[in-house]
Amino acid sequence: MTAINKKILVALAGNPNSGKSTIFNHLTGSRQHVGNYPGVTVEKKEGKAKYKNYEITFVDLPGTYSLSANSEDEIVARDFIIKDKPDIIVHIVDASNLERNLYLYTQLAELDVPIVLALNMTDMVAAKGYSIDYEELEKLIKKPVVATIGHKNIGMEKLREVIVALYEKELTVEKIRADYGEEIELEYQKIIKMLRQCQAELNGYPMEWFAMKLLEKDLSALNMAKNLSLGEAIIKQVEESRKHLSQHFGDEAEVMIADRRYGFVSGIFNQAVKQTVEERHDVSDRIDKFILNRFLGLPIFAFVMYSIFKFTFTFSEPVVGWFESFFEWVAGIASSSLPEGLFLSFVVDGIIGGIGGVLGFFPLVLFMFFAIAFFEDSGYMARAAFVMDRIMHKFGLHGKSFLPMMISTNGCAVPGIMATRTLDSKKDRLITMMVTPFMICGAKLPIFALFIGAFFPKEHGANLMFLMYALSIVIAFASAWILKSFVFKGETAHFVMELPPYRVPTIQGLLLKMWERGWLYIKKAGTIILLISILIWAGFTFPKFDGGEGLNEEAVAALQMEQSFAGRVGKFVEPAVKPLGMDWRSGVALMAGIAAKEVVVSTLGTVYSLGEVDPEETESLRESLQHDPTWNPLKALSFLMFSLIYLPCFVAMAVFYRESGSSWKWTSFLIFWTTVMAWVISFGVYQGGTILGFGG
Amino acid sequence: MMRLTGIKTGEKVVILSFDGGRGAEKRLLDMGLIPGEILKVINNSGIGPLTVNVKGSRLALGHGLAHKLFVKEV
Numbered sequence: 002m003t004a005i006n007k008k009i010l011v012a013l014a015g016n017p018n019s020g021k022s023t024i025f026n027h028l029t030g031s032r033q034h035v036g037n038y039p040g041v042t043v044e045k046k047e048g049k050a051k052y053k054n055y056e057i058t059f060v061d062l063p064g065t066y067s068l069s070a071n072s073e074d075e076i077v078a079r080d081f082i083i084k085d086k087p088d089i090i091v092h093i094v095d096a097s098n099l100e101r102n103l104y105l106y107t108q109l110a111e112l113d114v115p116i117v118l119a120l121n122m123t124d125m126v127a128a129k130g131y132s133i134d135y136e137e138l139e140k141l142i143k144k145p146v147v148a149t150i151g152h153k154n155i156g157m158e159k160l161r162e163v164i165v166a167l168y169e170k171e172l173t174v175e176k177i178r179a180d181y182g183e184e185i186e187l188e189y190q191k192i193i194k195m196l197r198q199c200q201a202e203l204n205g206y207p208m209e210w211f212a213m214k215l216l217e218k219d220l221s222a223l224n225m226a227k228n229l230s231l232g233e234a235i236i237k238q239v240e241e242s243r244k245h246l247s248q249h250f251g252d253e254a255e256v257m258i259a260d261r262r263y264g265f266v267s268g269i270f271n272q273a274v275k276q277t278v279e280e281r282h283d284v285s286d287r288i289d290k291f292i293l294n295r296f297l298g299l300p301i302f303a304f305v306m307y308s309i310f311k312f313t314f315t316f317s318e319p320v321v322g323w324f325e326s327f328f329e330w331v332a333g334i335a336s337s338s339l340p341e342g343l344f345l346s347f348v349v350d351g352i353i354g355g356i357g358g359v360l361g362f363f364p365l366v367l368f369m370f371f372a373i374a375f376f377e378d379s380g381y382m383a384r385a386a387f388v389m390d391r392i393m394h395k396f397g398l399h400g401k402s403f404l405p406m407m408i409s410t411n412g413c414a415v416p417g418i419m420a421t422r423t424l425d426s427k428k429d430r431l432i433t434m435m436v437t438p439f440m441i442c443g444a445k446l447p448i449f450a451l452f453i454g455a456f457f458p459k460e461h462g463a464n465l466m467f468l469m470y471a472l473s474i475v476i477a478f479a480s481a482w483i484l485k486s487f488v489f490k491g492e493t494a495h496f497v498m499e500l501p502p503y504r505v506p507t508i509q510g511l512l513l514k515m516w517e518r519g520w521l522y523i524k525k526a527g528t529i530i531l532l533i534s535i536l537i538w539a540g541f542t543f544p545k546f547d548g549g550e551g552l553n554e555e556a557v558a559a560l561q562m563e564q565s566f567a568g569r570v571g572k573f574v575e576p577a578v579k580p581l582g583m584d585w586r587s588g589v590a591l592m593a594g595i596a597a598k599e600v601v602v603s604t605l606g607t608v609y610s611l612g613e614v615d616p617e618e619t620e621s622l623r624e625s626l627q628h629d630p631t632w633n634p635l636k637a638l639s640f641l642m643f644s645l646i647y648l649p650c651f652v653a654m655a656v657f658y659r660e661s662g663s664s665w666k667w668t669s670f671l672i673f674w675t676t677v678m679a680w681v682i683s684f685g686v687y688q689g690g691t692i693l694g695f696g697g
Numbered sequence: 698m699m700r701l702t703g704i705k706t707g708e709k710v711v712i713l714s715f716d717g718g719r720g721a722e723k724r725l726l727d728m729g730l731i732p733g734e735i736l737k738v739i740n741n742s743g744i745g746p747l748t749v750n751v752k753g754s755r756l757a758l759g760h761g762l763a764h765k766l767f768v769k770e771v
Contacts, residue, residue, distance in 0.1 A: 066727040066728055067726075067727040069723055069727060071720065071723055071724050071727070097753075098752075098753050098754045099753075100729075100752040100753055101728070101729045101751070101752040101753065101754045104727070104729065129753070218719075252732065255722075255723070255726065256722075256726065256731065256732060259726040259727075259731050260731050260732070260733065263729070263731055263734070283755075285755065286739050286740075286750075286755070289739065289740060289748065289755075290740065293740055293748065294742070295742035295743075295744060295745065383757075386757075387746055387748070387757045390745060390746045390757075390759060391744065391745035391746065391760075394745075394759075394760070394761075399759055400746060400757070400759070425720055425721075425724060426720070493761070494720070494721070495717070495718075495720075495721040495724065495759055495761065495762040496746060496757070496758065496759030496761075496762060497721075497724055497725065497728060497756060497757065497758050497759065497762060498756070498757045499728070499754055499755065499756055499757075500748060500755040500756070500757050501755075502755070
């Protein structure tokens, strides 16, 4: 055994959707989320791996097209590369899309960091109709090139070897620069000359990179320059240089710089790549003819979503039934084998009543995650954004804002809020963050499944779920429109997004994804939800109620709950929820649900379990709700509306706070906004429904 | 000189200039839409966003953005 004596910091950089996270997972044994759409990774992720006697820290960076940092996720990537100074950069390049991907290389290559080019997805190159001469490419870019196929785990060993060789300087790399031409070089040298005089103030920022960014009129670079001792003079020089260049070329300097970089890449591409077949008709393009069609696009999207719910409800239904019976059986056993008293109540009402209801929906969640994984891995996600763009424009957003909403539906609002980092405009980002939590996430799903199952005919389950889903989109869009019209006025930012090629998802990939998310659901139920369930149980159990002589057991149980801590809180909020058709028990459940949305279900489970006095007659929560005369379908609908819209869970709010730039103002606004919206809409549904005679 | 929104599906055009905000322009440059570049319109239904092929990758462009991109036929 050799002792670890050397540490290497390696950054994985590359375009969005070039397969960085897949390679990262192989190199570090992690299980970072991957998907076939741009912007899956928006935060840098670290993972360590041992190789020989080295400890290699890999950092998976958000995908970026350049080092200009137009959006928050790109700033994360750029800042790491520039400020944290990794020892080595692994530039992951989609080989089937080489030319566009190498544009980033021209900027990375100007930094003083050794680079290894990982040519990923090399198995897709032939299908594109060309072949790559690796040796020629190595010679041209003057960096080692490793061919990899991420999803097949090919090329990782070679990658590790090259990383170590670069670190030990057994392999040397030459710095290269795109040929910018005499005019640009001349101006660049002038700026470099001035920067050199205050080099100490640059805090180790690479000077060459900085000079180019100034010429490109990069805002963050300009801001930094202002604070240098020669700031004024430098800015003046930059302005003069830019003016000179634009007069000379008839185009802005940044356009010319980009042009030269692409020219440089083009040269490399033409020498290292051989066209084997004349341009083929791309399969993805043919599929897109239908999927993105102006008339078919939306119906197809609706159909896809409907299929997901139909699939989920149809196949999970029997299994959910088994789970329900299982928990009833467990509760029955506990009731008959434990002595009557506090401990029995703790087990049956607190634990089984609480998390039993949540875990009972595990099969449903699992089926949903499977269906959605298919959607994610196939490449349809980005198309959904495209199809929605036209409609979203009318509401003041654009298609890219739809991705965070989809991510929220696919599991959780937290990654949804994080994914807004890919949006270029700050206003768009805030609006999207505000409306993303309206979507039905994995934690809200059990609430919907429970109430739909209890109050509506079985055969309409999927239809109702689909309607609820459609409604969540409508509410999100309507909110966006109100926010855009009154709060965040201004023009809608541009929509530009890469559409990945379609891929046939693998069964293992789908099962793995389903299991990972499903496992999170179970883990959450077994930890945080369990803990809160116990607290809620205690809240309903204490203080103990002593009176009630002469009353039957049921009445005592009801009085016990009403005068408990939780009951008093419920009674206190009851006037606020009464106009919505809810009583104090719903009030408590909804309030507790702010901790985590599954808790809405677990709290109702505990409440109904506590109210049930005959230990021989255990019912599932669904049956208890059905048998409770105070409920009816209209009240259930009002309850669902409220659950759909009201406050995001605590974790989502915390992430919102952080991602909004630690803004108390916007976080308070979010709380106010969602509460008011939820109340108004539930009120409308319940009162309107009552007037129309549905309240029977 | 025409706007990209006026180009039919399947046609190839060369980019001349962009008449929009700086932020948008940077984004376009980074994604390969530079003056002089040839792009192929994969799908343009006349309303809403359109898709183009540039440097071998497929990009979706919003209607507003495409309207500010000036091109000419090759």
